[in-house]
Amino acid sequence: MTERPLQLLSGPTPERRDAARNREALLEAARAMVEQCGVDAVTMDAVAAAAGVGKGTVFRRFESRAGLMAALLDFREREFQTSVLRGPPPLGPGAPPLDRLLAFGEGRLRYNLEAAQLIGAAGRAGRRSAGVASFSAQHIAFLLRSLDVGGDVGYLAAALLAPLENVVLDDPATLADYPLERSISGWADLVRRVVGRVGDADTGSLARD
Amino acid sequence: MTERPLQLLSGPTPERRDAARNREALLEAARAMVEQCGVDAVTMDAVAAAAGVGKGTVFRRFESRAGLMAALLDFREREFQTSVLRGPPPLGPGAPPLDRLLAFGEGRLRYNLEAAQLIGAAGRAGRRSAGVASFSAQHIAFLLRSLDVGGDVGYLAAALLAPLENVVLDDPATLADYPLERSISGWADLVRRVVGRVGDADTGSLARD
DNA sequence: ACCCTAACCGGACCACGGTCCGGTTAATTC
DNA sequence: GAATTAACCGGACCGTGGTCCGGTTAGGGT
Secondary structure (H helix, E strand, O other), rough: OOOOOOOOEEEEEEEEEEEHHHHHHHHHHHHHHHHHHHHHHOOOOHHHHHOOOOOHHHHHHHHHHHHHHHHHHHHHHHHHHHHHOOOOOOOOOOHHHHHHHHHHHHHHHHHHHOOOHHHHHHHHHHHHHHHHHHHHHHHHHHHHHOOOOOOOOOHHHHHHHHHHHHHHHHOOOHHHHHHHHHHHHHHHHHHHHHHHOOOOOOOOOOOOO | OOOOOOOOOOOOOOOHHHHHHHHHHHHHHHHHHHHHOOHHHHHHHHHHOOOOOOOOHHHHHHHHHHHHHHHHHHHHHHHHHHHHHHOOOOOHHHOOOOHHHHHHHHHHHHHHHHOOOHHHHHHHHHOOOOHHHHHHHHHHHHHHHHHHOOHHHHHHHHHHHHHHHHHHHHOOHHHHHHHHHHHHHHHHHHHHHHHHHHHOOOOOOOOOO
């Protein structure tokens, strides 16, 4: 009976060295393939072969194709979250709440459009990692409270987030085919209405109907 | 050179009789399988076999699995659209615009939750048929104009639609796990803010935070 | 009643995501 | 440094969505 001693300080021996090497090689191979051939061309067999590794290994490390994509996405997502939490204003802390909110909308929109293919391929796995959606929703909710918005702030935040995230849906529908500029100013208008400060800044010269 | 005569009155000879029979058999088989075993269990081979038909035929008729699901969905979608366009108030015409808008939100929400699995499986094909998303967006836009809402009404409509449709995303995120009641009243609150009639009716007794 | 052609049918075939298990190798202990 | 053990590796294997092409059939024209 070889009972393993408690190793509180050494950590949970998280990964063997060869495993780490392989994870690295796989991520790099996948990244390269995405960059060169687009997300759709990234096949599990191909990335395994490119990394000089068996297919089973890829699934062991990343669980599924979606998981692999999520791992690729993770880096960018962290980057975004960091610039919200600790970056320069108006996206980061320091600016007035409304400015931060509008900056968040634009930033998230750009992010989603840029990473659209990856996000789509990552599916639900992409959101799971680090609770992506809930981060955004909670941030919006926090800003809404700072603006003394009453009512069900949690739902309002989620509802405001939806049109930003929806751009990504492969759905050829409505939101996807608005040009970026129009989405940004449209969302800003929406937010001002929700917050109750309608005439505050440029609603732009948008037609009244 | 056997040139086909113009047949303006007889129509474009749309379908051969056996083809029609097969389409019917396939739809019925698929419907039954969905009802008994759930959407995921509906495999193309299985539905082909159940209809006593080759697999190629299924793809000829419905293009893809998503297309088949879209065809199944089509019936319900028409039903919904009809009750919006010609049904009884407040969903149908006759009620004041704001009432119709709120009724639309609730109706669409219920519809999306009820048909969630099917909608997910139909993917973009589900929206394509009869321009589903654009119908909803245009209806909302119409009601907003009736309420004298200014600004970019097209975008506002799409943005209001997003949190209703998003419920369906397999995404475990934010919007999906609000209970129906809370979504309904939350959306109603959102709409009143956008329209500019905040105190009009029951915002409910929702906590201020 | 016969023929002609276009449309249709079906199942063999392919690619890709995902699973499994026997052999291999890294870390740890003595 | 040898033995032990647990984790890892890899490629053969499976199910499913989707394609393709040779044989078949419906239906109009003569």
